[in-house]
Amino acid sequence: MVSISRQKLIRSLQQKKQRDKHGMFIIEGDKIITDLLNSGELNENNMVYLCATGEWFRSRKGITNSVLSNATEAETRELKKLSSMVTPPDVLAVVKFQEAVYSTDIIRNGISLVFDTIRDPGNMGTIIRTADWFGYKNLFCSPDSVDRYNSKVVQSSMGGIMRVQTHYTDLEKLFMQAERMKIPVYGTTMDGKDFFETPVKQKGMIVFGNESTGISKQFEPYFTRKISIPDFPAGKSATESLNVASSVAIICAELRRRKM
16 A cells, blocks of 8 residues: 555645655656666666556566565555546656756757747647657757646656656747857748758757747747748648647658758
């Protein structure tokens, strides 16, 4: 059984204030946790607690030996109280924050993905998952973007949260730094040039905006060029815009096709 004090802590981590206070967040679900245990990315050094049903432990003997000192068997009714999911998982883990370490080499040596005021947790999680798939290991977000350790972000990242660093930073200062380093900044806008016909340097920043309002106007003076994903056929009446996570996937796929 899970102790009362441990239950209280785990439930408190649904709040950002408590996550920041304790430096811990929750990962839920068999697939994500099993994959992370198999890869070694979830281990005795970063996992604080593992709570799971007896059946889960019996079916995972080969991968749980190294974390058993931090593991507790729990009944389904206990996991239901602890979980943020509608259907309680068989397993959840409390994990230490992954420190996002910044150096100028990150923006100097490749393409950086930058996000202004992303508010939807599902979008942020999908963006992290997409960045992970295409090999982009650093994201830059405005401080008012959704917390990377929000439960919905974590779940929709499908483990990418452990592999992709998310830096929350003053974007204007970041763009000023790019300007000093002569690093191009490409802003994704509705009135930009066709991205598929636009050369993009191998070192640069691509900026994505808020789901409803796009990129803040104050950042436009820093753009080297505006780019957009065209609708097909051009000029055809279509939905107002692409979802930001979909835009990220399209642009990342095209950049990798160009072998950037």
